[in-house]
Amino acid sequence: MSRFNVEVRVTPRPGLLDPQGKAVQHALDSLGYAGVESVRVGKLLALELEADDSAAARAMAEEMCRKLLANPVTEDFRIQVAEVDVVEAE
Amino acid sequence: MSRFNVEVRVTPRPGLLDPQGKAVQHALDSLGYAGVESVRVGKLLALELEADDSAAARAMAEEMCRKLLANPVTEDFRIQVAEVDVVEAE
Numbered sequence: 001m002s003r004f005n006v007e008v009r010v011t012p013r014p015g016l017l018d019p020q021g022k023a024v025q026h027a028l029d030s031l032g033y034a035g036v037e038s039v040r041v042g043k044l045l046a047l048e049l050e051a052d053d054s055a056a057a058r059a060m061a062e063e064m065c066r067k068l069l070a071n072p073v074t075e076d077f078r079i080q081v082a083e084v085d086v087v088e089a090e
Numbered sequence: 091m092s093r094f095n096v097e098v099r100v101t102p103r104p105g106l107l108d109p110q111g112k113a114v115q116h117a118l119d120s121l122g123y124a125g126v127e128s129v130r131v132g133k134l135l136a137l138e139l140e141a142d143d144s145a146a147a148r149a150m151a152e153e154m155c156r157k158l159l160a161n162p163v164t165e166d167f168r169i170q171v172a173e174v175d176v177v178e179a180e
Binding site: 042 | 091093099101114118121124125126127128131132133134135137138139140150157158159
């Protein structure tokens, strides 16, 4: 088993309303920031997984996204997997 | 004025508790995923800004983070700025 750092980006689907983004945009406007054309708010998840290999870690993360981390109707997700080199001194 | 795509990553500071991440970790555990060592949940903001140049867009985004987008006590932020080439056909 190896250890993997998995980064999952969950973003609102293009074209769909993003109420959280709109709220942030209005708040920035109230603070006096002109020139903010749009704001979209997503989630950024950093997971540490134990898995046999990189492909297994990716498959596990994809299943997690479909089951729990993302809403398939309103959100897209992107997964990035990096193996962690663990060096232990004796 | 040019247009810039600004990506802001807001993440819980290392060492601080991340209750949202813990909740996701427990939920994944309940779904039967063994091997999830840790989960940290942050925000991913995509902004479209009008600014004079890349440095101005970055400075504006940094100020927004300090004032509104991130909590300086509990969160770190990272900003990435990309200029958008707009080509308009006549």
